[in-house]
Amino acid sequence: MHKILERQIQKYFPDQSNLPTDLLPFLQSVSETYDHADQDRLLIERSLELSSAELTQLNTQLRSEKNIVQKKVDERTQQLVEEQAKLQASINSLSIGYIMIDLNEAVLTINKAAEEILFLEKAGVSDNLKIPTDRYVVRDIQQRLTSIDLHSLITECITNKKIINMDDIVFHSRYLRILLSPISVNALEETIGIVILIEDITEAKIMQRSKDEFFSIASHELRTPLTAIRSTAELIEMIYKDILADARLKKMIGTIKLSSIRLTEIVNEFLDTSRLEQGRIVFKKEVVNIIELVKEIIAEMGSIAEQKHIYLALTNIEPIIYVLADKDRVKQVLVNLIGNALKFTEQGSVLVSISPMQDLTKIFITDTGKGISELNRRLLFRKFQQAGDDLYVRDTTKGTGLGLYISKIMIEKMGGKIMLEDSEVNKGTTFSCTLPSTIAPQIGSTS
Amino acid sequence: MAKVLIVEDDPILVQLYNDILSFGNYQVILVENGLEVVQRAKFEQPDLIYLDIMMPKISGQDILKLLKCTTETKDIPVVMLTNLSEESMINRCIQLGALDYVIKANHSPQQILDMTEKYLQKKSNNPVAA
Numbered sequence: 215m216h217k218i219l220e221r222q223i224q225k226y227f228p229d230q231s232n233l234p235t236d237l238l239p240f241l242q243s244v245s246e247t248y249d250h251a252d253q254d255r256l257l258i259e260r261s262l263e264l265s266s267a268e269l270t271q272l273n274t275q276l277r278s279e280k281n282i283v284q285k286k287v288d289e290r291t292q293q294l295v296e297e298q299a300k301l302q303a304s305i306n307s308l309s310i311g312y313i314m315i316d317l318n319e320a321v322l323t324i325n326k327a328a329e330e331i332l333f334l335e336k337a338g339v340s341d342n343l344k345i346p347t348d349r350y351v352v353r354d355i356q357q358r359l360t361s362i363d364l365h366s367l368i369t370e371c372i373t374n375k376k377i378i379n380m381d382d383i384v385f386h387s388r389y390l391r392i393l394l395s396p397i398s399v400n401a402l403e404e405t406i407g408i409v410i411l412i413e414d415i416t417e418a419k420i421m422q423r424s425k426d427e428f429f430s431i432a433s434h435e436l437r438t439p440l441t442a443i444r445s446t447a448e449l450i451e452m453i454y455k456d457i458l459a460d461a462r463l464k465k466m467i468g469t470i471k472l473s474s475i476r477l478t479e480i481v482n483e484f485l486d487t488s489r490l491e492q493g494r495i496v497f498k499k500e501v502v503n504i505i506e507l508v509k510e511i512i513a514e515m516g517s518i519a520e521q522k523h524i525y526l527a528l529t530n531i532e533p534i535i536y537v538l539a540d541k542d543r544v545k546q547v548l549v550n551l552i553g554n555a556l557k558f559t560e561q562g563s564v565l566v567s568i569s570p571m572q573d574l575t576k577i578f579i580t581d582t583g584k585g586i587s588e589l590n591r592r593l594l595f596r597k598f599q600q601a602g603d604d605l606y607v608r609d610t611t612k613g614t615g616l617g618l619y620i621s622k623i624m625i626e627k628m629g630g631k632i633m634l635e636d637s638e639v640n641k642g643t644t645f646s647c648t649l650p651s652t653i654a655p656q657i658g659s660t661s
Numbered sequence: 662m663a664k665v666l667i668v669e670d671d672p673i674l675v676q677l678y679n680d681i682l683s684f685g686n687y688q689v690i691l692v693e694n695g696l697e698v699v700q701r702a703k704f705e706q707p708d709l710i711y712l713d714i715m716m717p718k719i720s721g722q723d724i725l726k727l728l729k730c731t732t733e734t735k736d737i738p739v740v741m742l743t744n745l746s747e748e749s750m751i752n753r754c755i756q757l758g759a760l761d762y763v764i765k766a767n768h769s770p771q772q773i774l775d776m777t778e779k780y781l782q783k784k785s786n787n788p789v790a791a
Contacts, residue, residue: 434744437744437765437766438674438744438765438766439673440766441674441765442674444766445769446680449677449680449681449684449770452770452771453680453684481766
């Protein structure tokens with residue numbers, strides 16, 4: 215019998231002998247129920263004890279893991295801070311001004327160079343690398359940089375997702391180059407802001423100008439004595455024809471004359487380059503009969519072709535094709551192209567053909583010369599380049615390498631294009647240039 | 662013998678043009694000082710003036726203006742001499758009444774003689790100037 219049940223029976227039935235016998239199975243059943251209840255309680259108590267221990271253990275484990283994670287976070291944070299500091303330091307050590315802005319035109323980062331170039335430092339706007347967003351916006355920069363509309367440029371840069379590059383922005387008697395570049399973060403190329411780079415190019419401009427001026431002055435100063443040498447040699451040939459019956463003397467005078475002519479051409483090329491680059495050559499718009507002009511050039515250059523036994527001709531049969539251009543400059547370009555073709559052709563022909571089209575008239579110059587290798591084609595229209603020469607081993611007797619460069623600028627200034635159509639080594643080359651077409655001469659124009 | 666007045670400050674070129682035009686049987690008058698040009702032109706009455714654009718003290722353009730507003734010299738044809746080939750300057754001189762221009766480095770003595778002959782023919786064909 216369960217102890218509690220025994221105590222209760224003794225309390226209510228002190229004389230147990232009086233207990234009705236038919237109650238005994240019931241009491242037995244109650245006693246078992248008590249026992250079951252005891253067992254269940256013990257079970258619950260045991261399981262509770264177990265859970266509590268587990269929880270304690272888990273808690274300990276969790277704490278330890280949290281410590282590890284915290285340590286890692288601290289370490290990574292430290293690394294990030296260091297990396298950011300490095301990045302900031304590198305941005306700050308740039309001599310180019312660097313400004314990073316968000317889409318609300320708030321400045322996120324600005325470096326010392328930007329502050330110095332724009333005189334922002336003196337205003338005490340910032341003394342640290344990082345500028346608080348609420349203290350500094352594009353408007354502050356715009357107030358300094360009055361010669362451009364920064365807001366419009368930023369909008370344009372964000373909308374078009376394209377880099378905007380501006381040279382020669384005048385700022386406090388200095389020249390700046392300003393570049394705006396959108397910052398994209400993901401594959402969708404979503405723009406999150408803009409980087410503005412500002413470079414003070416005043417010194418570079420001064421250097422460039424000095425170089426241009428040197429070029430120009432040196433060329434002018436060279437031309438006068440050259441004129442005198444050339445003309446004097448020619449005068450001697452004219453005045454002292456009889457004395458020059460001596461073949462050796464005649465040859466010497468001829469060498470002086472030819473060398474001075476060549477030197478004058480070189481100086482003229484330098485001067486043309488300098489003046490074209492400075493935009494100091496004015497291009498006339500004349501109605502030019504290009505057929506007539508090519509015929510005139512072929513007549514003038516015929517003797518060179520004859521000397522080399524090369525067939526030089528115009529293939530067109532029509533008498534008139536008009537273009538709108540500066541006649542003297544077109545002549546200069548065509549003399550250069552035909553001259554090159556003759557120079558690099560040893561046998562065969564140099565043919566000029568003109569194909570008039572609605573907007574542009576195209577002039578082809580095809581030779582059967584030595585051709586231009588694939589490698590040399592890229593350098594063709596660059597300054598001081600000649601197709602046939604290695605970059606480092608130049609044969610300077612062949613010329614300045616300015617001819618095609620000058621021709622390219624001139625043709626483009628007249629609204630056309632110059633290009634290498636085709637070339638095959640040892641087979642030949644075709645160059646072409648285009649000029650604006652026009653219908654008939656207007657009053658007051660030359661043809 | 663036709664008379665040609667040359668205004669040029671560079672002594673080498675002065676000598677050169679003197680040689681070329683003398684060889685072409687022209688009477689050459691040389692003026693190196695720009696300020697004397699009008700006076701000399703009034704006195705000599707040349708058939709043609711070659712006038713350098715770049716001169717010290719007074720520019721060729723200003724000399725041209727003075728020649729064109731002086732009664733005794735306004736009809737004398739003037740050809741500008743230049744080494745600059747500066748279109749704007751040349752165009753201004755043509756507007757001011759210069760007959761033509763010669764880029765010094767680009768012309769041979771024979772070409773200068775041919776051009777001189779051409780300019781003088783033009784002058785004799787022009788009833789006002791003649």
